Structure formats: C-alpha cells, structure tokens
Amino acid sequence: MTDVPALDVLLPRAPLTPVRLEPRDDEAELVDLLARARPEGRGDVMVRANMIATLDGAATGPDDVTGSINGPADLRVFRALRTVADVVLVGAGTVRQERYRGIDLPAALEETRRAHGRAEPPRLAVVTRRGDVPDELLGTDLPPLVVTVASSPRLGELRDRIGAESVLVAGDGDGDGPVDLGLALGLLGDLGLTDVLTEGGPALLAGLLQRGLVDELFLTWSPTIVGGPAPRVLAGAPWLAPPVDATLVHLLHADGVLLGRWRLHATA
Incomplete structure (x- = not known):
C-alpha cells in the first residue's frame, strides 16, 4: 500500500500527542x-452518509463524477465505511x-468485516421511483435490492428479473x-439491514435530510476548486427549517x- 497516505487524527486528540492511522x-x-x-435514541436503523466536496462546494468535477475530485485518503474512508455497513443505499442517477x-x-477488508460480526457482504440498494436500474447491475451475481414505488412502470419486470424479495415497494x-424514504428504511430494517450507508447522490441525501433520517455525515473536503455549475452535496432541497445542527x-x-x-441532530 505504498501509494496510500497515513491519516492524522486532528480531532479529538490529546495535547502534544499526535495520532496517525497508518495504512x-x-x-x-x-x-x-x-x-x-450509534447515537442513542435513534431507533433500530442507523443511517450514515458519505459525501465529498471541493473547496468551492462542488460535489463532482467537470466530468459529473466524483472520481475527478477524490483520491487515496478519501478512498480509505470510503472502503472502511462500506466494511461496517449492512447495505449501501444509492440513488439510481x-x-x-x-x-x-x-x-x-478487498479480501483483507472482508476479514475485518467478519471480525465486526458481519458474515455477509454488504448489499447494494438502489432508490428509483421509475425502476430504472442498469441492466449490467441487474445481471451481476448478487443483484441489488431495488427500492421503488407501487406505480413504477418496471415493477413487474424487476420482480421477474431479480425476484420479488429483492424489490422493496416504499409508497x-x-x-x-x-419513494417514501422512511418506509424504505423500515423495509431494510425488516431484512436485518440496520446499518445503512448512503453514498448519495445529492438528491437522495437531500430527501433523507429533509425527513430527519440521517444520523451521521462523513464529508471529505477535496483541496481543489473547480467552479462551474456542479451540484452541492445536497441537490433540490428547500431551506431546512430549522437547519440541522451537527456535532x-x-x-x-x-x-x-x-x-x-459529523453527528447530526434530526429536526423531523
């Protein structure tokens, strides 16, 4: 792992006692x-969000993906968070x-995952009102869970393709x-998938935050400035009233x- 940087723990830390997490x-x-x-009093399902932004607030680079603004340090945390998640919740876009x-x-992280009491690999769950999921993803050895609505035009097709048990109807x-995101989280919890990690996108995170459904936000600041019309880590959200406080x-x-x-203090 010669190209992977060590991580300095800036906060919390004891005075004059540097802490480093070597790769x-x-x-x-x-x-x-x-x-x-997990924080107390948050119910059975815990939701953590992992996002990245540039110094000027862009959630993607000019190529509309995060790959052009992230790097090895962000990838370390990205993989570690997946290691302790039951399910990764992502919007179809x-x-x-x-x-x-x-x-x-990686195999070594799978061992760490088992050491944390998780025998099964993390599931992928795709949120899509219309049921639009790439065919390449549906054809994998472990197809995703699809979180959709009863009026989805592809509901029957999805049930035939990946099995009715893999299609969660939330609203x-x-x-x-x-999609009723609160109901969706309840359905995931019913499957025993109680540690939820969402990787966005910005519209899905906005929907979760509007409903007070996010317990923790992991936010990486990339030391770059891109300008342009890139989305923020929240997209399409109205003003949150009151704002969500974070510790x-x-x-x-x-x-x-x-x-x-950041630990978030839900207002809903």
Whole structure:
C-alpha cells in the first residue's frame, strides 16, 4: 500500500500527542474508529452518509463524477465505511453516473468485516421511483435490492428479473410521488439491514435530510476548486427549517484532504 497516505487524527486528540492511522491492508484501526456505537435514541436503523466536496462546494468535477475530485485518503474512508455497513443505499442517477457494479471489498477488508460480526457482504440498494436500474447491475451475481414505488412502470419486470424479495415497494408513487424514504428504511430494517450507508447522490441525501433520517455525515473536503455549475452535496432541497445542527466527532487529514465526521441532530 505504498501509494496510500497515513491519516492524522486532528480531532479529538490529546495535547502534544499526535495520532496517525497508518495504512494497513485490513484497515482494522480505521474501521474501529469509524464503527463506534450509534447515537442513542435513534431507533433500530442507523443511517450514515458519505459525501465529498471541493473547496468551492462542488460535489463532482467537470466530468459529473466524483472520481475527478477524490483520491487515496478519501478512498480509505470510503472502503472502511462500506466494511461496517449492512447495505449501501444509492440513488439510481448516481448508480448510472458513477457506474456502480456491486459492492466489492478487498479480501483483507472482508476479514475485518467478519471480525465486526458481519458474515455477509454488504448489499447494494438502489432508490428509483421509475425502476430504472442498469441492466449490467441487474445481471451481476448478487443483484441489488431495488427500492421503488407501487406505480413504477418496471415493477413487474424487476420482480421477474431479480425476484420479488429483492424489490422493496416504499409508497404508491401516485401523481409522480417519490419513494417514501422512511418506509424504505423500515423495509431494510425488516431484512436485518440496520446499518445503512448512503453514498448519495445529492438528491437522495437531500430527501433523507429533509425527513430527519440521517444520523451521521462523513464529508471529505477535496483541496481543489473547480467552479462551474456542479451540484452541492445536497441537490433540490428547500431551506431546512430549522437547519440541522451537527456535532464534530472527529477530523482526519492527509495531504491537504480533510475528512470530517459529523453527528447530526434530526429536526423531523
């Protein structure tokens, strides 16, 4: 792992006692840091969001994907968070843009995952009102869960293709109504998928935050400025009233990249 940077723990830290998380194949120290106990009083399902932004607030680069603004430090946290997630919840637009093909972990991280009591690999769940999921993803060895609505024009096709048990109907969607995200999380919880990691996109994160459904936000600041009309990490959300307050849990650093973990205080 010669190209992978160490991570400095800036907060919290004892005075004059630097803490460094050197890269390891199993990332046991980093996973332990990220897998601490959930906040109290938040129910059975815990939702954590992992996003990245440039210094000028762009959630993607000019190519409309995150690959042009992230790097090795962000990838370390990205993989470690997946290691302790039961399910990765992603909007269909992000699945298409970022070309998701399932959730694969390196073998060493799979061992760390088992050490944290998770025998099964993390599932991918795609949120889509219309049921639009790339054929390449549906054809994988472990197809995703599809979270959709009863009025989805592809509901029957999806059930035939990946099995009715893999299609979660969260709301009726009448009048172009969206997926009921609260119901969706309940359905995932019923399957035993209680540690939910969402990787966006910005529209899905906005929907979750509007409903007070996010427990923690992991936000990476990429030391670059891109300009342009790129979306923020929230897209399409009205003003949150009142705003969602956050408490800093820790702040990591590597080569100018800052990686913050924030505990959110839901207002809904």
